[in-house]
Structures are given as structure tokens and as C-alpha cells.
Amino acid sequence: MADREFIPVRIAVLTVSDSRTLAEDRSGQVLVDRLAEAGHELADRAILPDERADIADKLRAWIADPDVDVVISTGGTGLTGRDVTVEAHRDVYEKEIDAFGTVFTIVSMKKIGTSAVQSRATGGVAGGTYLFALPGSPGACKDAWDEILVHQLDYRHKPCNFVEIFPRLTENQRRK
Template identity: 40%
Template sequence: MPKPDLSQFYPLNIAILTVSDSRSSANDSKNDSSGDLLCGLLQSADHQLVDRALLPNNKYQLRATLSQWIASDTIQVVLINGGTGFHHTNCTVEALMPLLDTQVPGFGELFRQLSFNQLGSAALQSGAVAGLANGTLIFAMPGSGGACTLAMQQLILPQLDSKTGPCNFVAHVKNSPSQSCGA
């Protein structure tokens, strides 16, 4: 099997989902600072924003939107912020998990480790998860700006860069021009 061309960058098509009861009930997408932050970070990394949604903590609404994005031929990555914490109304993790074909356990593990360095034991309450569904890579992270920045800069963006070796996730998303990595 040919090795990927690690000198070539492949921009990915990304959708962003913000999960927030307060913002969605007020239909306040203008005040979605974490969603805006994610948009800015992915665009500064030369990826394409192809869809964006703001939904309440309702696992059926979340699953409906995620299912459409997973079934889409164009959306390769979904970034979810919010609804992952240890609170009785949060349901992002419960909505997402049945949709995944494969989990990426290292994302949650590493995110909590990095968060522990900043927050101490409060990092235990993060439900950050990632996985693949129908060739769509999905990351769910807390909704705070600090958590989104940490996840994007330390974990997600490097793995969405086809130049990252020895492996990255670009080869695993649908319609990827990159070849599978030979790790």
C-alpha cells in the first residue's frame, strides 16, 4: 500500500455543532463564542466550514442533525462543543455514542490529561469523546472557549493535517485524497 504524501495538505469539509440550552432557547447564534472560535481555528488552518448548527440538549435533535451530517457525502469532520459535562441536562455523549462505528478513545483520554494540567481533578467530569461514523470523524468537547482551544490546538488540528506523521486522521475520512498511513 502506498504511503501518504506527507508534504501535501488536504483541506477538509467540517461542520460545527454547538449544544447549549441557553443559546438555543434564545435563538442566540450571535452569542456563540465557542462556535465562532472553532470556525476561526479551522479556517485559519485552511479547512472549509460547510455547515453549522446550534441546538439544545435534546438527544433526538442532536442525533437527527448528526445523522444527516454523517450521511452527507461532503461533510468529513464534525466538531461538537457543549453538552459533554457531568450535568443532568447534558446529553451530547449519550446522543453521539450509538451513532459511532468506531471510537477514538485516545482523544478523551488525552483531553482529560491536558485538562487536568489546567483544572486539576475537575477534568474527571469531562465527557470529551471522538469516533468515526460512515467515514465522518466526530469530536465532542466541552463548550468553554478554553476547552475548545485546548482540544483544537493540542489534539484535533494536528490530526486533521495530512502533513502530520507518522499518522493522522485525514486518510480515514470519506472522500479523502490522502492514502492510508502505514504506521
């Protein structure tokens, strides 16, 4: 990894919860702490209730913000009626990163066994911004960050990573 210089990315963290406040947001804080430890920048942080339209609107606002490279949400990925984060993410995705959910499930299986089937973690891209929806538990956020995102958001990670293809995410929008 020494042959490449680290490139920090600007990450917004969204907690989806009907009941948490910033002071009680352990999962969001896990992500904030880990991204800072890795050398990245916290671009913004918010808490929203489980309302699909509001979540999608916030994602769109961050996608449009040139100071946000990545959005990570936590919460609302389960199976109950109020869990609408995945649907909100998919409302804004241009492309889904199908393997993200698969790899997250593999990581989760090692920790919580077959209970991993209850998570609908997802990832995608829109407007040149990466978006990831993680479960609302601090453990799930640690697992997703420590096992997947810390590597894929590090330009030095080989054989490939999300950072090195940032410039190409919007190539379809360039003039020919």
C-alpha cells in the same frame, strides 16, 4: 511536513445549548475561527438544544452529507441531567476513538487540574465521518483544537493522522 501537501477537510460545527444564540456562541466561534486559520472549510454550523434525539438526528444528517468530513460539537459533555451530547454521539458511532477522551483529559489536566474529570469529551467514526464532542467552554475548544485536532486533521502530521485513513474508514462497506 514539507513532503506532503495540505489537504483541507470540510468540518461542521454544532453547538449544543439551551440558551445560546449564534451571536453568543463563543465556543462555536473559536472552532470556526481555528478551522479556517488552519485552512479547512466550514461545511455547516448549527445550534441545537440539549435534546438527545435531535442531536443524534443532526449528526446522522451530517454523516450522510458527502460534503461533511468531520463534525465537532461543543457543549453538553458534562455531568448534569441536561448534558446528553455524549450519549447522542454514541448513538451514532460505529467505532469510538477511546484515546481521544484520554488525550483530551491529559491536555485539560495541564490547564484545569483535577477538574478535568468532569468532562466527557469523546470522539468516534460513523459512515466515514469523524465526530468529536467537546465541552462547551471556549478554553476547552481551544485546547482540543490546538493540542489534538489541528494535528490529527492535518495530512502532513507524522507519524500518522486522521486524514490519511479517510479512504479506509468505510472499507468494510465495499463489495468483496
